Structures are given as structure tokens and as C-alpha cells.
Amino acid sequence: MSGPRPLHLSRRGAVYVVRFTLPRDISSDLTGMEIRKSLQTKDIDEARAKCLDAEIWFQNLISRLRTMSNPSRKDVEIAANLFFNRLKEAVDVPRDFLLENLDDEISFNIEESSRRIGEINQQLLVNAFDATVADNAQRLLSEIHVGLSQLDSSLAMLAKQLAAKAEREQWRYLIHQLSEPEKSFSVGDEIFVTAAPISHHPASKACPSSEHLALMAA
Known part of the structure; x- marks a missing residue:
């Protein structure tokens, strides 16, 4: 198979890999983050075919991320x-x-x-x-x-x-x-104010459990 090498296809040593960069609109904290995956082949024709599959996977991933509901x-x-x-x-x-x-x-x-x-x-x-x-x-x-x-x-x-x-x-x-x-x-x-009513334990003094606040020792 001839033609230019696909945009996301590159080589690491003799093995072909795909590289994708997350777009800016996905998350500001992830902007520029690169996803790399080895195609586990040294053959250019096999790499081209696997790269096409990987591009489809990546576009589906971006679509899912873009349709995730953002919290208000x-x-x-x-x-x-x-x-x-x-x-x-x-x-x-x-x-x-x-x-x-x-x-x-x-x-x-x-x-x-x-x-x-x-x-x-x-x-x-x-x-x-x-x-x-x-x-x-x-x-x-x-x-x-x-x-x-x-x-x-x-x-x-x-x-x-x-x-x-x-x-x-x-x-x-x-x-x-x-x-x-x-x-x-x-x-x-x-x-x-709308939180659930607070229960009381008048028989004993209360203090935080270790799950959230450490009991302070004098």
C-alpha cells in the first residue's frame, strides 16, 4: 500500500505507534495531553490498517467526552x-x-x-x-x-x-x-440550611470520627 503516511502514525524505533492529542474543548486541564499506543507491528501496511482503526476509536472517544454532561x-x-x-x-x-x-x-x-x-x-x-x-x-x-x-x-x-x-x-x-x-x-x-436534621447524643460528648477529622490529643 503506497501513499503518504497517516497523520497520527509514527515510529518508535522499528515499531509503529499512533499518537493523538486531546483537543482544547475537552478540558482545560487536559489540553495538549497526548495519547500514544503501540500498534505492535513493524510492517507499514499493517500499521496503516491499524492506524485507521485507532483513528475511529479516538473520534468515538472524543464524541463521548464532548457529550458528557457538565455539572452546574x-x-x-x-x-x-x-x-x-x-x-x-x-x-x-x-x-x-x-x-x-x-x-x-x-x-x-x-x-x-x-x-x-x-x-x-x-x-x-x-x-x-x-x-x-x-x-x-x-x-x-x-x-x-x-x-x-x-x-x-x-x-x-x-x-x-x-x-x-x-x-x-x-x-x-x-x-x-x-x-x-x-x-x-x-x-x-x-x-x-437545607441539609438533613442534625441528630444529638446528649448522653456523651461527641467528637469527629477518624474517617474525617483526627481526634485531637492535648
Whole structure:
């Protein structure tokens, strides 16, 4: 078979390979990403045939990626509420402090919770977030089965902001449970007002489970 070599066909040593570049409209985070696959042949005619099959596969892949639904702002806000519910459930796991150090342990946990709330407030002021918030943003988005890399910059920032706010509310709830668990807890951020009702454990002080927040030791 004669003619010019197909655009996506090249050689690595003696073996033919295909190379495709993801187009800009798929995802800004993936722009320029190259997909390479060996055709496992040294024969040019066989390589041409396999290259044609690979081009069809790649075009089908691009079509699927382009028709995937992009999450909306409302989707991200719904995910934030689901994520906040999980954080509340983590706090609601009852744990017993050592009686001989009860006051000190409670005071220490309240102090550290307040310190973290201050850190989050500062991050929200400047829209610059630490690794904990970024990780929580990924976990938040997993509620709607997407990742940060699939969002445009504005929605990605929104996800981080909501993750930070959800964590802040979790720390506020922990302080509430440690200081006045017999009272109703009022959510401080209106985005979480529609979250599921908070259960109470008045018989024991509550603190976070290890799944979400490490129990602080004085």
C-alpha cells in the first residue's frame, strides 16, 4: 500500500505507534495531553490498517467526552450539602473522653477547632486554600461523580469554597457538641440550611470520627 503516511502514525524505533492529542474543548486541564499506543507491528501496511482503526476509536472517544454532561453550579451546591451531611455524621459518632482529663480535653478540642475555623476564614477571604480543603473539594465532588479537573475555573473555585465552608461548619458543630449538646445547633452558612436534621447524643460528648477529622490529643 503506497501513499503518504497517516497523520497520527509514527515510529518508535522499528515499531509503529499512533499518537493523538486531546483537543482544547475537552478540558482545560487536559489540553495538549497526548495519547500514544503501540500498534505492535513493524510492517507499514499493517500499521496503516491499524492506524485507521485507532483513528475511529479516538473520534468515538472524543464524541463521548464532548457529550458528557457538565455539572452546574446547582449540582455543586447539592454535592456540598451531601458532603456536609457526611461531615456532621462523623461528628455525631459518640466518643468518651478520659474522666480524669475531661475538662482539659474538651478545652483543648474547642481551642483547636476555633483555631482551624480562623484558618479557614482567612483562606476564604483570599480564595487561597490549603491541601486539606483541596482534598475535601475532591471528596465533595465525588458525590456527583466528577473531579476538579472536569470543572471550569469558576466551578472549581466554588467547589473549594464550599468544601472550606462545610469543614468550618463541621468544626462549629463539634464546638457546639462539646460545649452545649443539649441545645439545637444553628447552621451558620445558609448554603447548608437545607441539609438533613442534625441528630444529638446528649448522653456523651461527641467528637469527629477518624474517617474525617483526627481526634485531637492535648
